[in-house]
Amino acid sequence: MALRGDWMYENNGGTCVAIAGIDYCVVAADTRLSVGYNILTRDHSKICSLADKVVLASSGFQGDIRALHKNLAARHLLYQHQHNKQMSCPAMGQLLSNTLYYKRFFPYYAFNVLGGLDNEGKGCVFTYDAVGSYERVGYSAQGSGSSLIMPVLDNQLKSPSPLLLPARDAVTPLSETEAVDLVKDVFASATERDIYTGDKLEIVVINASGIKREYLELRKD
Amino acid sequence: MFRNQYDTDVTTWSPAGRLFQVEYAMEAVKQGSAAVGLRSKTHAVLGAVNKAASDLASHQRKLFRADQHVGVAIAGLTADGRVLSRFLRNECINHSFVYESPLPVSRLVVQLADKAQVCTQRSWKRPFGVGLLVAGLDETGAHLYYNCPSGNYFEYQAFAIGSRSQAAKTFLERRFQEYDTYSREDLIKDALFAIKETLQGEKLTAQLCTVAIVGEGEAFHIIDQQTIQEYIDAMELSTGGPDEEAAAAAPPSAEAQEGGEGASSEPAPMDI
Numbered sequence: 001m002a003l004r005g006d007w008m009y010e011n012n013g014g015t016c017v018a019i020a021g022i023d024y025c026v027v028a029a030d031t032r033l034s035v036g037y038n039i040l041t042r043d044h045s046k047i048c049s050l051a052d053k054v055v056l057a058s059s060g061f062q063g064d065i066r067a068l069h070k071n072l073a074a075r076h077l078l079y080q081h082q083h084n085k086q087m088s089c090p091a092m093g094q095l096l097s098n099t100l101y102y103k104r105f106f107p108y109y110a111f112n113v114l115g116g117l118d119n120e121g122k123g124c125v126f127t128y129d130a131v132g133s134y135e136r137v138g139y140s141a142q143g144s145g146s147s148l149i150m151p152v153l154d155n156q157l158k159s160p161s162p163l164l165l166p167a168r169d170a171v172t173p174l175s176e177t178e179a180v181d182l183v184k185d186v187f188a189s190a191t192e193r194d195i196y197t198g199d200k201l202e203i204v205v206i207n208a209s210g211i212k213r214e215y216l217e218l219r220k221d
Numbered sequence: 222m223f224r225n226q227y228d229t230d231v232t233t234w235s236p237a238g239r240l241f242q243v244e245y246a247m248e249a250v251k252q253g254s255a256a257v258g259l260r261s262k263t264h265a266v267l268g269a270v271n272k273a274a275s276d277l278a279s280h281q282r283k284l285f286r287a288d289q290h291v292g293v294a295i296a297g298l299t300a301d302g303r304v305l306s307r308f309l310r311n312e313c314i315n316h317s318f319v320y321e322s323p324l325p326v327s328r329l330v331v332q333l334a335d336k337a338q339v340c341t342q343r344s345w346k347r348p349f350g351v352g353l354l355v356a357g358l359d360e361t362g363a364h365l366y367y368n369c370p371s372g373n374y375f376e377y378q379a380f381a382i383g384s385r386s387q388a389a390k391t392f393l394e395r396r397f398q399e400y401d402t403y404s405r406e407d408l409i410k411d412a413l414f415a416i417k418e419t420l421q422g423e424k425l426t427a428q429l430c431t432v433a434i435v436g437e438g439e440a441f442h443i444i445d446q447q448t449i450q451e452y453i454d455a456m457e458l459s460t461g462g463p464d465e466e467a468a469a470a471a472p473p474s475a476e477a478q479e480g481g482e483g484a485s486s487e488p489a490p491m492d493i
Contacts, residue, residue: 074317
């Protein structure tokens with residue numbers, strides 16, 4: 001690969017997905033860390049538990065991702081000291097957007113998906129680009145396998161246009177187990193064709209009783 | 222302390238080599254409501270009296286968490302205390318961010334003391350009017366420090382600051398030798414008793430005080446009122462304090478006998 005002396009980023013690959021449900025949220029990411037055609041490790045978590053009801057999954061350049069997660073964790077601690085409570089998912093969503101735009105002219109090479117429960121206890125997913133443009137959605141995929149996964153999620157989860165009345169919820173009516181099964185299926189499919197996705201899948205489910213973690217083996221080739 | 226011609230500026234020495242403004246700042250600490258701190262090898266407890274300006278007002282916060290492993294109790298100008306707590310929180314977060322480990326308590330108090338010292342050597346500043354009891358746990362065990370407005374800091378096994386703190390200090394002086402091996406419950410009880418000493422006659426209730434603890438396996442947190450009230454009730458079952466429990470165990474049985482023998486004799490007045 002032709003390397004510029006001043007190229008400061010690296011793509012470590014990986015895919016992240018999040019799905020919002022009525023009273024839960026599923027956030028999942030594979031655990032493969034790659035550089036070029038090499039695998040650096042099969043066991044690297046891209047998911048960061050920021051608050052009681054907020055989980056962030058990011059793919060892209062791991063150096064920037066690690067720094068971004070640390071940054072947000074420190075800001076959350078400060079928030080807790082000042083307000084004596086945990087940050088809500090929408091609040092963290094805005095904070096992440098601002099943090100990303102702050103480095104508009106030297107961006108975090110991180111493609112983020114933020115999942116959690118909103119103030120009413122409903123599932124909440126925010127999807128971002130590298131410089132902080134964000135939107136609340138019912139589901140999203142980011143990273144190297146996103147173009148393989150997103151069409152499948154659209155097929156299974158897409159609701160009619162929000163312009164139609166009566167207003168319909170963006171969150172999926174699927175149950176928690178159905179959503180987790182869907183996530184496992186899409187990752188298994190993405191692993192087949194995306195070389196940067198595989199090894200192991202980390203699934204985090206946030207619901208009223210807290211945060212639960214689950215792992216699934218994926219193809220290692 | 223009388224007004225004199227050397228006390229206008231913090232940057233003016235007196236002929237006796239004193240900085241009066243700094244000493245006046247320490248007076249401000251003595252005016253604040255009391256705060257106590259004590260520690261064992263593994264735990265440190267902070268307590269404070271909640272005095273409200275009037276019955277209509279709520280009391281001011283005197284206990285602040287700086288990090289999982291450190292907290293402070295303040296006495297004096299609470300506004301200064303709040304600002305310094307924010308400083309402490311920032312320092313802890315910055316250290317954790319860079320070194321991925323909790324800031325050792327001894328370093329935190331040095332940074333705080335240096336900040337206080339700056340205000341004793343600038344003509345456009347005034348010293349902070351607040352004393353801080355810093356309690357924390359790090360690799361070297363549990364610690365309790367006292368930070369003065371002067372920029373000095375001292376490590377203590379147990380200490381009390383604020384108004385009527387001398388009564389608490391007298392109590393603590395009698396008992397501090399054993400604190401190293403005290404259990405966490407005994408530390409809390411002694412803290413409550415020390416607070417009670419500063420109230421001098423007023424009945425101690427959970428509304429009147431705040432207690433926080435930090436220790437091995439226990440992040441810094443303020444103990445809820447319910448639990449505190451239970452400790453107080455357990456303490457007040459004996460007429461006096463913890464060291465009179467043994468003495469109190471004997472008289473009640475003697476009094477019960479007297480009460481049975483002479484129905485006309487009145488029970489001895491319980492004065493607490």
